[in-house]
Amino acid sequence: MSTLVSQMASLKLSKVNDGVSGIFDLTTPCSTRPSSPVSETSSLEIESDTESEQVANAEAPIQIPQLTLxxxxxxxxxxxxxxxxxxxxxxxxxxxxxxxxxxxxxSIIxxxxxYPAxxxxxxxxxAYYHACGAIPNASLDxxxxxxxxxxxxxxxxYESTKARLSYYCRRVPQHQRVKDMRRLEKQAEHRRQTMPAHLKERPGHKARPKDRMEVADSKASQPPSAESSLGGHFSRTRLHNGPGLSDRKRPKVCLPRNDTREVLTRVEDVAVVRDDRLEQHYLWAKTK
Known part of the structure; x- marks a missing residue:
């Protein structure tokens, strides 16, 4: 029996199947793959691929991540x-x-x-650059x-950032509007300075300004009277604070106080005035 096993172990069989010859070696362990022309070519291809990958990896430079400023x-x-x-x-x-x-x-947080600063x-x-539009909403989130x-x-x-976001979102549009107005004023001044001489407005040839028209008050209860537009309305009589509205105050007509003109008076007129004063004084004393 032992001789038969030794003979079978040393025997090599060859078999032709579909035109491919395969050699079966009975001494090969069961854990190894059988040797065949197809397996040998595939193993060679795998080894060549691994060698090419190793060479490529050796030739490729090692990439070090670059740090930003x-x-x-x-x-x-x-x-x-x-x-x-x-x-x-x-x-x-x-x-x-x-x-x-x-x-x-x-990187910072x-x-x-x-570091409070x-x-x-x-x-x-x-907050500022988001209000200006440099930081979009997705990045802000x-x-x-x-x-x-x-x-x-x-x-x-977090709370400080939220508070400044609300502050700059209110202030930046107003500030931008002021900057735009100043920029437009500078551009207009630059255009006036660079304008040709024959197109500039001369101060002596300016057009006559149009008369301003007063706009009537739409909330007035009564239409304005025609008397207010007449000349000399300041010399007309005015209503006073008397008992009735029909009573009118007479305009006072008198000479100015600081009048330097000379007035001629007669002696008889002066005597009459003195007599009136004496009578009034006597009557006043009598009523006491």
Whole structure:
């Protein structure tokens, strides 16, 4: 029996099937694949593909993520510690001139949440540039969500940003309107200065201004009287505060007080006036 097993182990059978010859080796372990021309070519192709991938990976340069200017400034401020560094001033200037993006806010918060100058400038940046239209609504929602999730525990930065958003959304349109008016005035002045001489208005040849027409009051209960438009209405009699409306005050006609003209009086007239004064004095004393 043992001789039969040894003979079968050393025997190699060849079989032709569909024009493909296959060699079966009985000494090969069961865990290995049978050797055949097809398997050998496929294994060679796999090995060549892996070698080409390794060569391509070796030749390709290693890509290092590049840091933005804001991320570089944030890292420099963190390395400087609590001491005031010039990088913090550069970061404040950057936030003053450039609208913040969601990536910038993620770099600053929560890394620099304990720097009040930076957080205050960031809140102003978000509110002002959103009111100007530089920060769209989608980016603003992402920024507020990140501040709410990664901000301080008391949510001071979130509340400050919301308050400044409402403030600048009211003030920026008014300020922009004033700037537009000033810009239009400057453009009109520039056009007047650069206008040719024969088209400029001369001060002596200006057109006569049209007479202004007074607009009648539509709320008046009675139409205006014709007497008010006549000349000399100031010399007419006026109603006084007497018992009846029909009583009219007579206009006073007298000489001015500081009159320097000479008046000739007769001696007889002076004597009559004195006699009247004596009689009145006597009557007054008698009634007492």
């Amino acid at each position: 804001l991320q570089t400034l944030v890292n420099a401020i963190v390395l400087a510690g609590k001491t005031r560094s010039p990088q913090e001033t550069r970061l404040l200037n950057y936030l003053h001139l450039t609208p913040a993006t969601p990536t910038d806010v993620q 929560p890394t620099l949440s304990h 930076v957080t205050d400038k960031l809140a102003t940046n978000i 992402q920024i507020l969500q990140h501040i709410l999730a990664a901000g301080d525990a008391q949510q001071c930065l």
